Amino acid sequence: MGIETLMGDEAIALGAIHAGLSAAFAYPGTPSTEIMEYYQDYVSRRGGIVAQWCSNEKTAYESALGASYAGRRTTVSMKHVGLNVAADPFINSALVKIKGGLVVIVADDPGMHSSQDEQDSRWVAEFARVPCFEPADQQEAYDMTRAAFELSERVSSPVLLRITTRLAHSRAAVKLAEPKGQNPVSKVEDSKSWLLMPAVASRLWKGLVGKYEALRAESEAAALIEPGSKELGVITTGVALLYYRENLPDMKDRPSHLHIGRYPLPYAKIREFASGVKKVVVLEDGYPFVERMLRGVASAAGSAGSTGPAIVGKESGEVPVTGELDPDNIRPALGLPPREGQACRDLVIPGRPPQLCQGCPHGDSLAFLKEALEDYPLHTVNSDIGCYTLGALPPYEAVETVVEMGASLGMARGAAEAGLTPAVGVIGDSTFFHSGIPNLVDAVSHNTNVKIMIVDNGTTAMTGAQPTIMSSEKLKAIALAVGVPPEHVHVVRAHRADHAANVEMMRRELAYEGVSVVIAFRECLEYLKKARKA
């Protein structure tokens, strides 16, 4: 079958294709975007698989759930915060009797390279009682994706495949295995197993609790102990395995080692391992998940008077509790000195944060908004997830908040209802389709005095210019359809040349008491560049 050099995201995508994938759904989000991009590139050459961007992670998840119901193998992929959006279908789909394999691919972003938080999806899997696989490298990403489909169908459960940024975006050679054909379409026979009415759901819930414990037995078998020093044991999960191995040649005594790649946690294996060493170092990218479980509360292992081993990790402070692990920041926990490189004599290197591209339409949109708002010393501009978030930084300093997808419009509306006006919500076209529409409906139904500015660049720019789910004309149509007065729906060109006219229009709308929708359109420069290349 050969060997290919693949990014972690690509290895997962190819693993899914080779496992007989029929349908895949996603919303773009760094570091998960390249999974769907790989599928779509594959489909453009070979066909045979449905690979669709969706409005948001929840709709993507629900589509995948339907594909599973139809007996086909399916994936839904997203970044970690996308799983919050899809939390409702994710948690409830743990109860139904999954038919076609459903693999939920979630890319966490410790270090917040492109995210607003570094939440750890292993906790969400545990919360939902869904088995979770965590590959350590590209080969495991490929192999585990295939294994995840098998497990999903065998135990009738979704399987969460958790990766982190570093694996998603690093490349290595992957040995491929024989591809498998797709499942035929076949409806679920016992449709009651998908009917989460209270009477049925309570039976299914009892079943799920039992199922999760049975899954723990499988994790026990998968976790491997490499015997070594009795003084020091090291537990690794995911990519931390590679950082540990990188440092192993520097260690005098080879530690005992337990690697965990599957959850629920293998309690018995962990107890066996911990009872055989004096000290346990836990290395895991993300939150201290294994470490927290290991410490427990009642047993207070590692605390004064405890007979268990000392526990070293994020909670004890030897491993950084925030940010991403790397081959250097785990060295103190392993008792190794820092590595020395070269240094500047005395120059202090300033950071170079990302910024809007030269000539970006968002810059022109924010400029006219900012000028129109100068008449109002007290105002609020709530913004959202996308390139325009960079409008919070100099030289723009035009937006004040960014919390999560869609919050711009909801926050501006709530601020306005609470008396802080003018209140402006600045949202991108793709984010508007993702989760802006319900907030627009709220604003119109309560006739809130809120100004909605859709900065429409015709693409999902931040993640690499994926197509927006619908074309720009639909934005105006939606505003009119939900009842924004036509004279307060404006489509303007986001361009310096139109600055004066745009300021004038914005001033008029700020003076109007009610819902206004201003669509500031100009195509993203990155998108145009990509279109020219294609």
Add this chain to the structure above:
Amino acid sequence: MKYDIILCGVGGQGGISVSVVIAQAAMAQGLQVKQSEVHGMAQRGGEVLAHLRISDSPIASSLIPKGSAQLILAFEPLEALRYLPWLAKTGQVVTATAPIKNIPNYPDLEAVLGEIRALPKATMLDADAMAREAGNARAANMVLVGAAAKLLPLKVESIEKAIADTFARKGEAVVAANLKAFEHGRTANQ
């Protein structure tokens, strides 16, 4: 044999294609490779960084440990300095000299270049001008690959073939300009 390279520059300078070219050349010679890239928000005019590890034995981490890189290949001089802690005591810097001053607190350029000159082993070149001479202003990154060629554990022919393969889709003229840029870089640092 292990050879670790830090590739760095500012978003949009074509660092990822350099990483691809060197990695392909290494794999063509039967070497193992791991690459780590930055995608997403940082690509918008911010500092971008790729780690490229080449070895004749299995590589563990895709991230290069501090003090381990044999080469920093930089597309911008300030960025060349940013990653010095990753450069081995015996490591080398090959960098373009043209600054990208897209931040208000960009230090005095002479101070930046002075720091580079003070390093044990550093090569500076005006890659932009050399790329223009080669007939493609966008091939500055291949000038830098050329300037680093004698340091890499790779045959010149492997790199040339990787350049030809990487740019084949863009037509013969682009391939020729990139090969010429590579050649100019090699001549400048023999």
